[in-house]
Amino acid sequence: MIYYTTFGWLQKNLKEYFEHTGKRMQFPEITNYLYKNGKLSTNRPDTLHANTTFDFMADEEFEKIMDATIVSVTPSSQELPREVGEDDIIPDQKDVFVIRHPRYTRPFLHSHDYFEIDFVSSGSCRFFFEKESRVMSKGELCIIAPGSDHDLLIDDDNSMVFCIMIRKSTFDTTFFSLLSQKDLLAQFFHNILLGQSHPNYLLFFAKDTKHITIILRNAFMECYKNDSYNNVCCISWINLMFICLLRNYSQTLQFYDYQMGSDFSLVLQYIQHNYRTITLSSLAEFFHYSEPHLCTLIKQNTGCKFTALIKQLRMSDAVKLLNNTDLKVGEIAEYIGYNSADHFSRVFRQTYGVPPQEYKKLHKTDKKTAFP
Numbered sequence: 001m002i003y004y005t006t007f008g009w010l011q012k013n014l015k016e017y018f019e020h021t022g023k024r025m026q027f028p029e030i031t032n033y034l035y036k037n038g039k040l041s042t043n044r045p046d047t048l049h050a051n052t053t054f055d056f057m058a059d060e061e062f063e064k065i066m067d068a069t070i071v072s073v074t075p076s077s078q079e080l081p082r083e084v085g086e087d088d089i090i091p092d093q094k095d096v097f098v099i100r101h102p103r104y105t106r107p108f109l110h111s112h113d114y115f116e117i118d119f120v121s122s123g124s125c126r127f128f129f130e131k132e133s134r135v136m137s138k139g140e141l142c143i144i145a146p147g148s149d150h151d152l153l154i155d156d157d158n159s160m161v162f163c164i165m166i167r168k169s170t171f172d173t174t175f176f177s178l179l180s181q182k183d184l185l186a187q188f189f190h191n192i193l194l195g196q197s198h199p200n201y202l203l204f205f206a207k208d209t210k211h212i213t214i215i216l217r218n219a220f221m222e223c224y225k226n227d228s229y230n231n232v233c234c235i236s237w238i239n240l241m242f243i244c245l246l247r248n249y250s251q252t253l254q255f256y257d258y259q260m261g262s263d264f265s266l267v268l269q270y271i272q273h274n275y276r277t278i279t280l281s282s283l284a285e286f287f288h289y290s291e292p293h294l295c296t297l298i299k300q301n302t303g304c305k306f307t308a309l310i311k312q313l314r315m316s317d318a319v320k321l322l323n324n325t326d327l328k329v330g331e332i333a334e335y336i337g338y339n340s341a342d343h344f345s346r347v348f349r350q351t352y353g354v355p356p357q358e359y360k361k362l363h364k365t366d367k368k369t370a371f372p
Contacts, residue, residue: 003040008067024106123159148199276337
């Protein structure tokens with residue numbers, strides 16, 4: 001049987017239980033506790049109506065709106081599951097679901113078959129991942145891959161953490177094409193978050209939290225509207241969030257691979273910025289890896305061998321320069337790291353089927369930009 005309450009009522013009881021007993025409960029446990037004490041209703045409250053945006057609303061005012069959000073629950077005596085399916089928490093007909101992460105809960109490591117994104121809008125929280133933990137501060141945004149054991153702990157009334165849940169199929173079909181605008185970042189997502197089964201996460205740091213907070217406020221409200229547009233609107237808001245991250249904060253990206261025990265994104269970023277002159281030996285020396293081990297890591301994390309990766313980055317920049325500048329073929333060859341125009345032309349033809357000069361004619365545009 002389905003019962004109804006509000007998020008604020010659940011949060012109030014979570015805090016009071018903690019203050020009175022010194023113990024914490026997980027979300028399903030507080031649901032059962034309220035059910036046993038007759039504090040849930042079988043009558044659905046009036047639906048929350050808020051046909052506005054929230055650009056200038058104070059945090060306290062928006063908190064009241066979130067507290068009034070209706071929650072439907074089904075009490076259960078079963079043990080808490082260590083593995084949570086997307087259909088267990090993401091409502092039917094929705095691809096994205098946004099909540100305010102509850103405060104004063106009991107840490108309980110669990111994994112999902114969907115993507116979870118946690119954004120610290122204000123204050124801080126403790127992030128548990130596998131057998132480790134760290135503090136996440138205001139402005140940090142964490143993308144947790146499916147199959148990773150994790151949880152969050154918020155221990156005060158002033159910290160706000162948005163929790164965004166995205167179906168794995170939706171992430172792949174809707175958001176991955178946007179992330180593919182970044183060469184190495186795209187391969188990173190595909191091979192690490194989608195292609196691997198071991199625990200990992202990505203971390204961004206947003207210096208200006210206001211913009212992302214506004215986006216997530218609107219995404220949150222769309223989740224609780226009952227018209228035919230809410231799902232599309234929510235996806236659009238999350239698209240804007242990803243654009244904001246990639247446009248303004250991609251340089252802050254950190255990747256944590258629990259199996260590897262390190263942040264391999266630093267290696268990828270170094271390759272991205274230095275591909276014109278880098279060699280495998282210089283890269284291995286810089287990061288204190290052996291060359292064979294580094295080759296293995298690059299292959300695992302990008303799907304490419306080192307030489308193929310460098311060629312891909314060079315060809316990508318060559319196409320941009322041919323399409324958008326008046327540089328000569330020899331100048332482009334030198335810029336992207338080739339010793340001769342002839343060598344560059346041979347590699348380009350092998351890649352695209354035509355020499356650079358012909359490619360330039362086929363893709364000629366009147367809009368030219370300055371030399372990078």
